[in-house]
Amino acid sequence: MYKPDEIEPKWQQQWEEDGLYHAEIDPEKPKFYALTMLPYPSGDLHIGHWYAMSPSDARARFKRMQGFNVMFPMGFDAFGLPAENAAIQRGIHPQVWTSRNIENMRRQLKSMGTMIDWRREAISADPSYYRWTQWFFLQFFNHDLAYRKEAPVDFCPHCNTTLAREQVHGEDRHCERCGTPVIKKHLTQWFFRTTNYADELLDFSGIDWPDQVRTLQTNWINRSEGASVVFKTEAGDDIEVFTTRPDTLWGATFMVLAPEHPLVAQVTTPDQAGAITDYQAQAERMGDIQRETLDREKTGVFTGGYAINPVNEERIPIWIADYVMMGYGTGAIMAVPAHDQRDFEFARKFDLPIVVVIQPPGEKPIVSDEMEAAVPAAGEMVNSGPLTGTPGEDAFARATAYIEEKGVGQGAVNYRLRDWLISRQRYWGAPIPIIHCPECGAVPVPEAELPVELPMDVEWLPTGESPLKLHPTWRFTRCPKCGGEAERETDTMDTFMCSSWYHLRYLSPDYDQGPFDPREYDYWMPVDTYTGGIEHATMHLIYTRFFHKACRDLGITKGDEPMLQLRNQGMVLGEDHEKMSKSRGNVVSPDDLIEVYGADTVRAYLMFFARWELGAPWNSSGIEGSIRWLRKVWFTFLEPPEVAGGASEDDLRKLRRKVHQTLRSVTHDFETLNFNTIVSGLMELLNEMNVAKTVGAFGSPDWLEAENLYLLMLAPVCPHIAEELWVRTGHEYSIHNQPWPQVDEEAAKEEQITLIVQVNGKVRDRLTVSATIAEAEAKAAALESEGVQAHLAGKTPKKVIYVPGRLVNIVM
RNA sequence: GCCGAAGUGGCGGAAUUGGCAGACGCGCACGACUCAAACUCGUGUGCCUUCGGGCAUGUGGGUUCGAUUCCCACCUUCGGCACCA
Numbered sequence: 035m036y037k038p039d040e041i042e043p044k045w046q047q048q049w050e051e052d053g054l055y056h057a058e059i060d061p062e063k064p065k066f067y068a069l070t071m072l073p074y075p076s077g078d079l080h081i082g083h084w085y086a087m088s089p090s091d092a093r094a095r096f097k098r099m100q101g102f103n104v105m106f107p108m109g110f111d112a113f114g115l116p117a118e119n120a121a122i123q124r125g126i127h128p129q130v131w132t133s134r135n136i137e138n139m140r141r142q143l144k145s146m147g148t149m150i151d152w153r154r155e156a157i158s159a160d161p162s163y164y165r166w167t168q169w170f171f172l173q174f175f176n177h178d179l180a181y182r183k184e185a186p187v188d189f190c191p192h193c194n195t196t197l198a199r200e201q202v203h204g205e206d207r208h209c210e211r212c213g214t215p216v217i218k219k220h221l222t223q224w225f226f227r228t229t230n231y232a233d234e235l236l237d238f239s240g241i242d243w244p245d246q247v248r249t250l251q252t253n254w255i256n257r258s259e260g261a262s263v264v265f266k267t268e269a270g271d272d273i274e275v276f277t278t279r280p281d282t283l284w285g286a287t288f289m290v291l292a293p294e295h296p297l298v299a300q301v302t303t304p305d306q307a308g309a310i311t312d313y314q315a316q317a318e319r320m321g322d323i324q325r326e327t328l329d330r331e332k333t334g335v336f337t338g339g340y341a342i343n344p345v346n347e348e349r350i351p352i353w354i355a356d357y358v359m360m361g362y363g364t365g366a367i368m369a370v371p372a373h374d375q376r377d378f379e380f381a382r383k384f385d386l387p388i389v390v391v392i393q394p395p396g397e398k399p400i401v402s403d404e405m406e407a408a409v410p411a412a413g414e415m416v417n418s419g420p421l422t423g424t425p426g427e428d429a430f431a432r433a434t435a436y437i438e439e440k441g442v443g444q445g446a447v448n449y450r451l452r453d454w455l456i457s458r459q460r461y462w463g464a465p466i467p468i469i470h471c472p473e474c475g476a477v478p479v480p481e482a483e484l485p486v487e488l489p490m491d492v493e494w495l496p497t498g499e500s501p502l503k504l505h506p507t508w509r510f511t512r513c514p515k516c517g518g519e520a521e522r523e524t525d526t527m528d529t530f531m532c533s534s535w536y537h538l539r540y541l542s543p544d545y546d547q548g549p550f551d552p553r554e555y556d557y558w559m560p561v562d563t564y565t566g567g568i569e570h571a572t573m574h575l576i577y578t579r580f581f582h583k584a585c586r587d588l589g590i591t592k593g594d595e596p597m598l599q600l601r602n603q604g605m606v607l608g609e610d611h612e613k614m615s616k617s618r619g620n621v622v623s624p625d626d627l628i629e630v631y632g633a634d635t636v637r638a639y640l641m642f643f644a645r646w647e648l649g650a651p652w653n654s655s656g657i658e659g660s661i662r663w664l665r666k667v668w669f670t671f672l673e674p675p676e677v678a679g680g681a682s683e684d685d686l687r688k689l690r691r692k693v694h695q696t697l698r699s700v701t702h703d704f705e706t707l708n709f710n711t712i713v714s715g716l717m718e719l720l721n722e723m724n725v726a727k728t729v730g731a732f733g734s735p736d737w738l739e740a741e742n743l744y745l746l747m748l749a750p751v752c753p754h755i756a757e758e759l760w761v762r763t764g765h766e767y768s769i770h771n772q773p774w775p776q777v778d779e780e781a782a783k784e785e786q787i788t789l790i791v792q793v794n795g796k797v798r799d800r801l802t803v804s805a806t807i808a809e810a811e812a813k814a815a816a817l818e819s820e821g822v823q824a825h826l827a828g829k830t831p832k833k834v835i836y837v838p839g840r841l842v843n844i845v846m
Numbered sequence: 847g848c849c850g851a852a853g854u855g856g857c858g859g860a861a862u863u864g865g866c867a868g869a870c871g872c873g874c875a876c877g878a879c880u881c882a883a884a885c886u887c888g889u890g891u892g893c894c895u896u897c898g899g900g901c902a903u904g905u906g907g908g909u910u911c912g913a914u915u916c917c918c919a920c921c922u923u924c925g926g927c928a929c930c931a
Binding site for chain 2: 203249250253258275276332363367369374376448450568571643644650657659660663698699710711714721790794795796797832840844
């Protein structure tokens with residue numbers, strides 16, 4: 035009987051005692067760093083964690099058998115709000131709550147039978163870890179990659195903290211963690227200069243990442259090329275704008291500033307001041323209730339001020355309107371109503387002049403009074419002073435050159451990507467290692483004094499405010515520079531900061547001379563295969579790339595990218611096809627499944643039941659198929675056959691062929707992470723082996739080879755049963771130290787093939803012929819076949835097409 | 847509105863990238879075992895059929911001897927972005 039509850043714990047213990055999966059530097063062997071995204075210690079592993087981790091584990095095991103020195107580490111992204119909420123609601127200290135959860139999740143991970151090397155575990159909330167998170171912050175600070183500024187920022191009123199732009203999602207601009215719509219606040223916060231790396235982040239040439247992630251990141255960064263142009267105002271100030279259409283500059287008939295633009299007050303005339311202030315107040319209120327979505331009708335107010343169009347010296351009015359956003363570009367635009375739909379609508383509503391300066395080729399001349407919509411297409415420049423007549427394809431370049439010659443602007447590139455806001459007004463995070471001194475300003479904590487540890491004796495307030503702010507003593511300190519009284523920064527860092535470098539801490543989690551041991555780095559980095567959810571495409575996966583590149587420029591890391599290959603798994607939905615959630619009551623618990631089926635069955639089912647990158651709804655009867663398969667594996671190898679001996683040469687050759695064909699496809703599918711076809715291939719081979727068993731193949735040399743190869747292929751998928759059967763069939767422990775077998779291409783070759791015979795593309799016959807059949811012979815056989823004769827009716831075919839080894843198509 | 851992914855039996859999915867559509871598994875039906883049920887094993891299972899065959903990979907076209915695969919248009923679903931200048 036197959037009893038997973040007996041064999042699984044037994045082997046897990048054995049492997050652990052023997053240190054089977056310890057990863058050590060070995061210059062003799064090629065290394066392979068297999069990494070899967072680390073979990074947040076929420077308390078329980080759910081089936082989604084299993085789905086992410088157990089196929090990744092199987093892949094790592096496969097690589098190990100292939101002869102690579104594989105490191106497959108695990109850790110916990112242990113800072114974060116849920117721990118703090120538990121503290122507020124139940125009075126448990128986040129430290130206690132977190133370590134309790136980690137203990138449970140570690141136990142669950144071990145029950146999965148993974149090859150995780152637990153000696154390399156890293157926990158981001160440990161002072162020995164966040165000491166280095168803080169150290170990285172200081173390196174960035176010292177090299178002007180971290181800075182502090184006041185800005186309108188996104189604030190989650192539920193989580194009581196600011197968020198990075200990447201952590202605000204959806205049309206309603208809600209908090210990535212809790213779903214609450216964010217509000218704008220003006221606060222002084224810490225930022226990292228991610229925008230310095232915008233262009234480099236768009237370059238994926240050195241890495242094998244899914245197109246989808248590349249597209250998401252590319253769209254997120256949203257690079258646009260254009261020009262920045264300076265308009266002088268009559269009030270004396272310069273207004274800089276960004277435009278992607280420098281060729282339309284002669285058509286700029288007014289300017290629009292965002293209501294929050296700092297120059298609004300300067301350009302506003304006294305008689306317009308009242309209307310302007312009212313509109314600004316309205317826009318500010320609207321900001322909270324999403325002014326973009328609520329009101330598509332253009333609104334705005336004239337400031338009374340004028341600017342001069344730098345190319346034609348026209349005097350153009352300056353307006354403010356909420357369709358111009360302070361957060362993009364310079365917060366001011368030149369409005370070209372003839373060629374921009376938004377400007378067009380605005381001009382029509384407020385009766386502003388529309389001047390056509392682009393004429394698309396081959397279309398009848400555009401007349402501004404008759405326009406029903408803006409004409410955004412490229413075309414010949416018209417009505418554009420010295421550049422009139424410039425053809426569409428040259429317009430952009432010539433206009434930019436002209437602006438530069440005149441000294442009123444230059445070519446410019448703009449991005450949507452913002453600098454990364456890393457300040458969080460929360461307790462359970464790594465404190466920002468800065469001391470604010472009234473004399474010296476923001477002073478970094480000396481490296482020798484790291485980590486700035488979180489105080490444990492804190493009080494939780496139901497207001498949701500960070501207890502660091504109200505701690506009686508913690509924040510008061512002395513300035514490291516002048517020795518005067520000073521205060522600590524009470525904000526902590528975004529937890530995405532911790533997870534931006536965790537793959538480096540795994541290299542040497544106990545190292546205390548730096549964030550990682552350079553010897554380990556030189557051997558293991560970069561990560562060879564990284565697996566995890568696509569939901570991190572524009573958060574963690576941008577941050578960690580930025581982090582790596584910034585560290586490279588500081589001489590801390592090497593190479594341009596931290597992770598060479600990325601693969602994303604999909605999501606396991608509930609049986610009702612909905613996202614799993616406690617409130618829906620459709621959550622599948624891995625602990626329960628292991629109790630009933632054992633880990634090997636769960637692992638096999640998770641690999642088999644869907645395309646890994648897509649995921650699928652759970653199916654509780656589907657998993658029955660997986661345990662049936664493993665029971666059948668057990669019986670096939672251990673149960674004596676009903677027929678002993680007597681298999682024909684042919685039967686044995688057939689068996690051997692199937693074994694090597696399966697080995698070929700399984701090897702390929704492991705390489706490409708097509709887990710479902712690995713399992714189906716093994717199922718198919720097992721069926722074939724049982725056929726061979728009934729004709730007396732059991733015990734023959736070919737059978738024994740099949741058995742060996744079968745168990746070796748099974749080992750990465752179902753490590754426990756494979757080990758048990760390996761030992762029971764008389765092999766030496768451990769199967770997991772065996773090399774991956776080689777395909778015998780000769781054995782895998784088909785001797786006979788089914789030649790498909792088509793007439794006009796329709797199958798009319800199937801012939802069993804030698805695989806090496808010659809073209810003439812194949813065609814002749816096809817023409818003579820019964821099925822064809824019936825359709826030929828004495829006529830001569832027009833054409834006969836032969837595809838070697840596959841088919842003959844007779845065209846009538 | 848823009849960008850991207852995906853549409854194949856009752857279900858999850860397969861098809862060496864242009865060559866037998868539906869592998870493998872679930873489910874279902876029938877049979878064996880059983881007093882009976884479950885388990886297990888066996889057989890069958892895309893649809894229609896006048897049993898010759900015909901129709902089938904979201905829809906409609908196209909390229910080709912041949913299309914799930916390539917091209918064009920459209921529909922649906924799911925993700926992302928969105929007054930981005």
